[in-house]
Amino acid sequence: MSAENLFIRAGNEAIKINKPHGVDFHLTKQGSDWLWAMFSVFGCLAIVYVAIFLFTEVRSQQTKPITRYALAAPLLISIFEFFAYYLYASNLGWTGIEAEFGHLHVDPRITDEKHGVRQIFYQKYVVWVLSWPCLLFLQELTGLSLSQESMDNFSAMELIHSLLVQIVGTEYWVVSLLIGALIKTTYKWGPWVFGAVIMLAVQFLQCKRLFVTFKIRGMTMGVVALSMIIVWLYFICWGLSEGGNKIQPDSEAVFYGVLDFCMFVVYPAYLLFIVNQYGHMPSLHMPHRNHKDEESDLQDEAKSVEPDSIRASGETQVPEQEASA
16 A cells, blocks of 8 residues: 555545435534544643643642642543544534524535525533533632632532532533524524523623622633633524524534633633632631521520429429428
C-alpha cells in the first residue's frame, strides 16, 4: 500500500461509515471535521487535568485544599465533553425529526415530508445534563472561596439549597430544549419558553448569590456576567437550528461548539485559576436555632418535670386530710 493511499484512508470517514439515512438536512464531512477538532481539544484538556489531579493527590500537603476540590469539576467536564464530541463527530446519537419550517432546501430531497427531515443530535443534551452541574458547583465554590464574609459564618444548608435550585433549574431547561427538539409541530416552542423562564429564575438566584452574598467584584464579576449572557446563546442557537430550521446542521455544530468551548473550556479554567490563586477554604457549620426557640424549649422542658401530685414532689410529705385525721 502506497503512502498516498494510506493517507487517504486515514482521513475522516465517519460520515461514510455512519451514514445519515432518512434525513434531508444532516451533518457533512466539513461539520464532522470541526467536531473532531473539538474532540481533540477536550481530549487534551482531559489529559492535562488528569495529570494535575494526580500531582495534587501525590503532593497534597503542598496543594491548597480548596484547589483539590475545585479541580474535580473541570476534570469531569472535560471527560464528559470528550465523550460527547466523539459521538457527535462520529455522526452517532441522533434521530430524524420533520422540520416545522422550510427555510432550508436540498436537491435532491431524500424524504417526502413537506419541509424535510432534520437530523437532531440528542446525545449532546444528555452530556449537558452531566456537565452543567459540575460547572455550577465550581462557580458556587469560587464565589464562596473569594467571599471574606462567609469565612467565619457560612451555612452548609444554604450551600445545599443554592446548588439544588441551580442544578435542578439548569437541568430543567436542558431537558426542555431536548424535548422541544424532538417535537415536529409548533408545540415545540412551548418547552423552549418554559426553559427560558426557568433560566431567568436560576440566573436571578445566581446574581443574588454571587454579586450580593459573596460580593464578587472586578474582572471575575465581568467574566461571570459574560457567562450568563452566553447561556442565552444556547437558546438562540436552538431557535435557529432545531427549532427554526434556519441553519444547516454543520453551522449548528459550529455554533454549539463555540459555545461549549467558552462555557466548558475557558470558563472552568478561569474559575480554577482564580480559586487556586485567591481562594480560601471556608468553614462550614449547620444553622443555629434562634434564641426564642431555645427559650421555648427550656420552658417546655421545665413543664415536663413539674410534679403531677403531692407525693411526687417528696415521698415524706403527708396530705393535709391525713394529718388532721
